[in-house]
Amino acid sequence: MQVSHWLPCFSQDTVKQHDLSVDPRNGKISSFRCPIIPQNLPSVIPSDCTTKMSQDLENQPLLATRSGRSIGSQSRPPHKIVTIQRQRHHGRTWCRMAAFSAIGLTVVAIFNAMFWPRSSLSRDISWFRGNKLPSAEIERLILESPEPDRIREHSKYYTSDPHLAGRNFQQVEYTKAKLEEYGFNVKIETYPVYINYPLEHRLALLEEGSDDAIAFEATLEEDILEEDPTTGIANRVPTFHGYSASGNVTAEIVYANYGTHEDYLNLVAKGVSVEGKIVLVRYGKIFRGLKVKGAQDLGAIGVIMYSDLADDGEVTVENGYAAYPDGPARNPSAVQRGSVQYMSLCPGDPTTPGYASKPDSPRTDPYECVPRIPSLPVSWKEAQPFLKALEGNGLGAPDMGDDWSGASKYNYSTGPSVAKVNLYNLQNTTISPIWNVIAELPGHTKSSEIIIGNHHDAWIAGGAGDPNSGSAALLELARTFYVLKQQGWKPLRSIVLASWDGEEYGLLGSTEWAEDYADTLKKRVIAYLNVDVAVAGHSLEASGSPLLERLFRATLGKLHTPEGDSLIENWKKSSQKAILYPPGSGSDFTVFQCHLGVPTLDFGFGPNKTDAVYHYHSNYDSFHWMDNYVSDSWEYHSLVVKILGLMTVQLADDPVMDLRVSEYARSVRYYIENIKKMVPKEWLNEKTSSIAANFHKIEKTIGEFKGKAGKFDGLMESYSRRLNHDYPWYRSWHKILLYFHIAQANQKVKYIERSFTREEGLDNGRGWFKHIIFAPGYWTGYSGIPFPGLVEAIDANDIETTEKWQEIVLEKLEKIIDCLD
Incomplete structure (x- = not known):
């Protein structure tokens, strides 16, 4: 802004005295030290300054006019007009503001740098992986999300039809569809395996001294129960042994107790030979295939297996309990099916030991891993005529040892019997496809993963305990993870859910898959959690690698049984010290623990001394039995989901792997x-x-x-x-x-x-x-x-x-x- 004032002209001395600056181009005063203020503001102008300036100007020639034109002294009027320019410097004002702002921002930045932002590595990792859910909320959702009614519906579907290995594609498609619905990336892995299916069978006790007259012929059937719908379906699976050899043999029988290695050595030591004989053994203590191997190694030509009521504990008809379906005791017609592969020698496809079974895979002689002699399972009820035929022949139970006898009224003589037995077994041995369902929930890092597995194949239409209590729990676990995902959770490491086929025959699906991907699995897998028989009672049982023991115990410490008891205390009742039993075999963890060297955990709720007898591999392991005698609320199934969920998330999300040496x-x-x-x-x-x-x-x-x-x-x-x-x-x-x-x-x-x-x-x-x-x-x-x-x-x-x-x-x-x- 320019302000003009009418003032006397300044002399050169005045200019110098008051430090005035005059622009030579126009004669205007551009700056001055002594304030020259408009006359309407006299209070701010020093009087001595203005007086002196006025006197000096009276006697000086004009320096400049408003137009800047020079004027001689001769024509100088008494007073002349001089223009004084007063300027406001906007640039300087903004510079000052910017300087003050910069200083303020610098102070704030230094303060923030020292006190904010402050971040932990845990939060950084969670941010990088895209997880929006805090740990406490994840745990809360795992504990609240499992729904027993959903588990019950899954179980009802799985157990409604037969689902032998290689003949269960309906269950495979159901599993795949559910896992896809819950947001997993799902694929079906197919392997052609050596397998057998039953065609015909017969078991008859002949008259003494006769090779063809029949004294008793077993039905080799389980009773159809009106109360239990799946026991009477038309396409129910016959009683048979997986991998049993076909054969038609007739010979005397010898009783070998449980058929353990020690039992056979005991017979040999006591001079009882099984060579050329058919051996009768009861289930229990060891894997059934090794009972057949022990007999075969000593020259036997066939094996009969039955379930003895003495191994059912307190819950027996003799102790006042009614038999199923009227009560929790064993139905006397129940038959345990199962594989007779040599589980301790070579799990998996017996024709491809150590490598995956594929269409172009070379195949070896299977009889290094499976029997050459036929075998059949029978019920307690139909075993009695054979025990009776042995009575009084050979050595009695007191001669053989304290655990030689069972619950029968007969004396468990070793034999051989006088009467002969005809055992006929015809199997269709073939190469059949089996189907694994593999579902992945990708984590932030692809270099590590946790696998949770269960198998979907069963010997029967039911399988409510083995394996479909675990199958139903696995699907509900998947849905629980889906709930977490919907709330913004993303795991740090990948999670794989596996539904195996062919487990019952010899861990076929898991073994072939793990052999197929062995190199990758050795690099990536942190742990394998197995749930096979998730619920068949109320007593927690567990085996596994010690690396997972602390995590398992910590997880149990957060949970209680549906009755309100501590889960740790429940575990102590079955394992005494609440420690993991060393893993052996018998389920799908085997290939991971024993072959690849991956830490595993296998757990489930089995029957205690007062629980209903578990009809293992029988038609009576049914939905009706589970719903009425084991878990009508299905809360124990839900508890399995919670254990799996908490452990899996801890292993998948914790940046420090929760394995303790x-x-x-x-x-x-x-x-x-x-x-x-x-x-x-x-x-x-x-x-x-x-x-x-x-x-x-x-x-x-x-x-x-x-x-x-x-x-x-x-x-x-x-x-x-x-x-x-x-x-x-x-x-x-x-x-x-x-x-x-x-x-x-x-x-x-x-x-x-x-x-x-x-x-x-x-x-x-x-x-x-x-x-x-x-x-x-x-x-x-x-x-x-x-x-x-x-x-x-x-x-x-x-x-x-x-x-x-x-x-x-x-x-x-x-x-x-x-x-x-």
């Missing part, structure tokens, strides 16, 4: 202490062998393992705590360093289980079993025998092989100690 060290020490007690005393004489010295080295190394494991677990715990520590941005390098430390530790703990595998596998034709600690016993099939190579060498009185396995154990322990460093 200290539990492993404790278990290894316990196993070795028990094995040492089995060693003959003379072997511990250092003069005759190095066995005593080797045990001392092993025990010392286990001590080192325990120490290293404790330190490693402590380190993992410290990483877990630091995960939630907030760091300012200028200390981000701490988080980066922590991230790489955790990744390194995770890689180590991930391969602890693999470190106990040995490429050559076990001895005695058991090369498929690679794990040196966990495998089924050679003559048990189901139950795990820790350090089986060492145990079997001791049992065989083989000092040289015992020393070999001691060295193998020592080598593996030292390797793991180095890894933990």
Whole structure:
């Protein structure tokens, strides 16, 4: 803005005195030190300044006019007009504002840099993976989402029709559709496998002294019950044994108790031969296929198996309980079907041991893994005539041992019987496709995954306990994860749900798939959780790798039974110390634990002493039986879903893998202490062998393992705590360093289980079993025998092989100690 004032002209001295600046182009005063203020504001103009300036100007020539034209002194009027320009500098004002703003922002930035933003590695990982759900909310949804009514409906569908392996595509499609509905990426994996289906069978007791006159012929059928609809469907599955050989044999019978290795040795020691005979055995203690193998190895030509009421505990008709369907006791016509493959030698397709069964796969002789002699299962009711035929022949139960007799009124004589038995079994042995349903929920990282598995095939139309209590739970688990996803959850690691086919014949589906993808699975899988018979009673039972024991126990600590009891206390009643039993075989965890070296957990609720008798592999393992005698509220099924959900999310989401090595060290020490007690005393004489010295080295190394494991677990715990520590941005390098430390530790703990595998596998034709600690016993099939190579060498009185396995154990322990460093 320009302001003009009428003032006297300034002399050159005045200009100099008052430090006035005059623009030579126009004669205007551009600046001055002494304030020249408009005359209407006299109060701000110093009087001495204005007076002096006026006097000076009176005697000076005109310097400039408004137009800037020079005027001589001769024509100077008494007063002239001078123009004074007063300027407001807008640029300077904005500069000042900008400077003050910059200073303020700098102060705020410094404050924020020191105190905000502050972030933890845990939050950063959650943000990067796109997860919007906090841990507490995830846990709440897992505990609240499972719906018993949905589980019941799934069970009702699965158990409504027969679903033998390779003949259950309807159930396969149902499973696939449900998993897709719940947001999983689903595919069906097909494998052509060697398998058998029943055609004809007959079991007859002949008249004494006759080869054709029949005294009794078994129906080989279970009673049709009006109350239980699936027991009478037209296409119900006949009673038979999977992988039983076809044959038509006639011979006397010999009773061999449970048909264990010890039972057969007992017969041999007592001079009772089974060569050329048909052997009668009862179910229990060991896998049924090994009962047949034991008889075959001694020259028997056939085997009959039955279920003895003495093995049903307290719940029997004799103790006042009514038989099913009127009560919880065993229906006397119940028959246990099942496979007679040699489970402890070679699970999976017996013609492709160690490699996947595909259309172009070479096939070997199956009879290294399955029997050459026929066998048939019968009921308790139809076993009585055969026990009666043995009575008084051979040795009696008192001669054979305390556990030789059962619940029959007959005396369990060894025989051989006088009367002969005709056993006829005709099987259709073929190559048939089986179908695995594999569903993936991708995580943020594709390099690690957790697998949860159950099988969908069954020997019968029912299978409400085995396997479809687990099948129904698996689908509800999938729906629970879907609920989490809808709320913004995304797992850190991938989750795979697997519905296997062919488990009942010999773990076919899981074994072929794992052999097919072995290299990938060894790199990626953190843990495999198996749920087979999820619910058949109310007593929690569990086996698995010690690496998962702490997590399993912590999960149980958050839950209660439907009756309100502590789940930990429930577990203690079945396992005494609430510890995991060593894994053996008998379900789909086998290939992961024993072949690949992946830590596994297998659990479910089985019958306690007062629960209804479980009709295993019988038509009476039905929806009606489950709904009326086991879990009418289906809350135990829901509890299985919660256990699986909590464990899976912990394994999938926790940046620090929740596997603890200290539990492993404790278990290894316990196993070795028990094995040492089995060693003959003379072997511990250092003069005759190095066995005593080797045990001392092993025990010392286990001590080192325990120490290293404790330190490693402590380190993992410290990483877990630091995960939630907030760091300012200028200390981000701490988080980066922590991230790489955790990744390194995770890689180590991930391969602890693999470190106990040995490429050559076990001895005695058991090369498929690679794990040196966990495998089924050679003559048990189901139950795990820790350090089986060492145990079997001791049992065989083989000092040289015992020393070999001691060295193998020592080598593996030292390797793991180095890894933990």
